[in-house]
Amino acid sequence: MTVKEITAIVEEFAPLEYAESFDNIGLLVGDENAKVTGVLVTLDTLENVIDEAIEKKCNLILSFHPIIFSGLKKITGANYVERVVLKAIKNDISIYSMHTALDNSNAGVNAKICEVLGLFNTKILIPQKGTIKKLTTYVPKNDAKKLKEALFKAGAGTLGNYSNCSFTTLGTGSYKAGKNSNPTKGEIGKTHYEEETQLNVTFEKAKEKEVVKALIDNHPYEEVAYEIITLENSNQNIGMGMVGDLLNGMEELDFLNHLKKTMHVSCIRHSNLLNKKIKKVAVLGGSGSFAINAAKAVNADIFITADLKYHQFYEAEDKLILADIGHFETEQFTKNLLVDLLTKKMPNFAISLSESITNPIKYF
Known part of the structure; x- marks a missing residue:
């Protein structure tokens, strides 16, 4: 499997769209198309974690905290962040972080x-807030059911514990096809009136690409009229x-x-x-x-x-x-959570729980 394929599993669990705006998440070091030999899961990526990854032949580190948080203007090894990045690059190790995306997950x-x-x-x-969107589109009455089902399959129409939620109204749409068009209904140069269904569905922000693709792929019209707005509703999940x-x-x-x-x-x-x-x-x-x-x-x-x-x-x-x-103490079980998730999804793949101690705070 590639880095991209493995991190896609994590993003399905904790979509990066739900990370806080100040955060630095996703693939921080490495090539998303690189073949993965093994995955090391850790809370922090420090130099001893890189050493552990080398020893265990893991070339992908899934780290809760991002080792690169603010911008790096130079990488000379002058501090621990630069040394980690240098060592990872030298050893072809990718580093991926999900941080507040996992904080905001209801199973995180x-x-x-x-x-x-x-x-x-x-x-x-x-x-x-700002993670629930609404799609409004217009479709010929007889095609509405098929389109609705495709949108539901793509993840639209889910509200809390309810699915397949939508609202429709009937009306009359009109359009005049231009000379270079290929209208599904009507004739070029003539205004066409069609009995249409206005279809409204909500969806979570992380599903927008899938929902729009389902809309375009399953709508009968050559040009699809639609609008997407962000709702002020809080997302309870x-x-x-x-x-x-x-x-x-x-x-x-x-x-x-x-x-x-x-x-x-x-x-x-x-x-x-x-x-x-x-x-x-x-x-x-x-x-x-x-x-x-x-x-x-x-x-x-x-x-x-x-x-x-x-x-x-x-x-x-x-x-x-x-x-x-304590900070480390509240997040210490996060790496166990990720190992369990990946092991279930990839039971035959090498997933390792980091044994490195990364808590910088000691108590006397």
Whole structure:
């Protein structure tokens, strides 16, 4: 398989279209058409990870964090980023990152945290906006069913747990074919009136290419009239963070001990305890201070994240507990998630879970 074929499997799970605008994701180093000898999955791509890839004969590294985040103006080996890129290029190793695309997946980073903590009734904490689009087109009445089915097959018409959703209205369309045209109906130079169906379907942004292709390929007209608009609706299936419930409420200290044990953390920085049971839990892997108000808005009893600053703990305002368990610790199971995904999709391919320790923070 090629780099492109393998990363396409990852993108099906976590479409790059849903990454945050500030991010740098996708293929960062290498040739998408290169044949892959093995895949190494890691949280970070450091020099020891490149060495591990060489040892395991893996020429594709799937890394959660992008080793190249801002622009590189020179590659001289002056810092760890440049040294990683140089070593990867010298050894024909491709590096691919999905970062916030996987953060925003409803089966990604935060879903894994919820699974480890034993949460149920999970949902997205901050649904993403601008990822739902609407297609409107016009098709002869007798061709509407066939076109609709093709659009559904391409991924249009899905709303949450519902599929094959659409809205149609009947009307009369008109057009006059020019001298170089080849009209399906009507004659060149004469205005033609046709009973048409106006067809409306919504779809997720990541499906736009497939939906437009299905429209063009299955529409009977030589020139297809259509419009696509981006809706303001939030996408309940895509976004940052998750919130879920414990099967049984736990005393605060009991839950903090549960958190330490399941997430393999040696210490937890937290705000004031509130002397009430923990039932609803909000999580956000990585730096999640921006979601404190969202966690309060859903009445979470505790918000688990990382990289909280001193003054941000005040934002708990005794409405919930803020628990900072560390950046690496919140994302540590991400590579296991990716290995499981790829192993299911490619059971006979060499997929390796990186054994390299990439957490830069130590505790004494």
